[in-house]
Amino acid sequence: MSPLTKSQLHRQAEQLVDFVNKSPSPFHVVDVCRKWLRSAQFTELKEKQNWEGAIQPNGRYFFTRNGSSLVAFSVGGKFRPGNGVSAVGAHTDSPCFKLKPVSRKTSSGFLQVGVQVYGGGLWHTWFDRDLSVAGRVMVKDTSGGYTSRLVTIEEPIMRIPSLAIHLDRSLSDGIKFNKETHLTPILATVSKALNGTKTDESPKDSADKMPAHYPILLERIAKELNVSVSDIFDFELCLYDTQKAVIGGICNEFIYSARLDNLNSSYCAIEGLINSLAGGPTNTDPHIRMVALFDNEEVGSTSAYGANSALIESALRRVHESFDNCGKSCFEASIANSYLISSDVTHAVHPNYSEKHEENHRPELNKGPAIKVNANQRYATTAVTSTILKDIASRYDIPIQEFVVRNDSPCGSTIGPMLSAQLGLRTVDIGNPLLSMHSIREICGTDDVGMKVRLFEKFFKEFSVLDAKIFVD
Secondary structure: OOOOOHHHHHHHHHHHHHHHHOOOOHHHHHHHHHHHHHHOOOEEOOOOOOOOOOOOOOOEEEEEEOOOEEEEEEEOOOOOOOOOEEEEEEEOOOOEEEEEEEEEEEEOOEEEEEEEEEOOOOHHHHOOOOEEEEEEEEEEOOOOOEEEEEEEOOOOOEEOOOOOHHHOHHHHHOOOOOOOOOOOOEEEEHHHHHHHOOHHHOOOOOOOOOOOOOHHHHHHHHHHHOOOHHHEEEEEEEEEEOOOOEEEOOOOOEEEEOOHHHHHHHHHHHHHHHHHOOOOOOOOOOOEEEEEEEOOHHHOOOOOOOOOOOHHHHHHHHHHHOOOOOOOOHHHHHHHOOEEEEEEEEEOOOOOOHHHOOOOOOOOOOOOOEEEOOOOOOOOOOHHHHHHHHHHHHHOOOOOEEEOOOOOOOOOOOHHHHHHHHHOOEEEEEEEEEEOOOOOOEEEEHHHHHHHHHHHHHHHHHHHHHHOOOOOO
8 A cells, every 4th residue: 555645644744743732731632532433323322321322333433431531442243252352542641740638828919820740740840831720620510410521721820930030049950849839830929819819709618718829810620611610510621832733843743742752652542443434334344443542641541540450351351241242251361362553652862862762772753663672671661562563563564662761761651561460461662753752842753642542443454354463272
């Protein structure tokens, strides 16, 4: 098959930009994917309900957990319990600041918002940015129950100002800061905020204490949701940069954006799955095609909706048990017949710090996704799993790079090793190259997006046939 055209590559890059701009929090990521999947005729399942009889060959399904993780899958027309799963895994979260349960702070005439650091961000890049908040809010409804509502305040309402160099000349030797005291955003001046506060709507607890959050902030959230402040019971809000993701560079070959780690992979996975089904029913496919988007990867994945949970195992067991002829060992047989692409991002070679890369493993932007290898099992790639992916890529003119860290450099990790270890699942770790990883503004190549989408699409279509030619026990 001929390589992707320039217009096809550019369209995929534009769609990723749109996806990121609509997804300032993991809850928004899942909501965007939910709408996307529904438009592609996927049926939403509920974990609280019985799936018996609900899953059929040629069916398309998805479910969410916590509103921040999602599993989508299609069942092949020839699927039988014990057959394999062709899966891609990614994550919905990115390093950010999250509001503390009691966020109100005051200092030197300013109202400030207390935040927790989430993940391992390049926090100095958050200084002097136009920030706002997004996430989910628990709202009391008219029936006396509670509803989860998504909120995005698009205007820049917060900022973390840097210290002028005149006040600390040592800043010229590098920025040093205390994460508790120096990363607290400014919300307003006390004088202006008091002029606009509606004290009659400021919620108080039973002891008539001061509210946990400034009324002026609660009022802004309530206005966005068209509810009363008294209807807001709790929320999970993260800070985000209001500057939109864009395509840039003099040749329009880069994407400048927040959260490319790992919305790049989340977008490519869902788009690849849907594209693989564009031809209609998968009558001859004996496999399940699955995408799993997890939360909390940036903090170790140990949560009920992270990769270090039973989310995938539970989903696969329930799918198998929904078929009448499921035997006792069908799940174990299915795992042995399955394959996972653990998709995150990888470090592109930096032109100003090229010595940080191992000399023979320097992924470049716009040269295709990189297979990640680590002898100490920080990545789950093996010769078998890389062979499968390289074979598919070579048949569709998709370039593949390889990444290994230097022996004198620490190595990050992904969801791949933990899922591989938990389930005994054959796994390959890959990622599109990225500059400025964990910065508030990251950089990836426009062409890499379309290449990865194509790779996933062909993987979903062809893994079951290729796997029959792989002989390793």
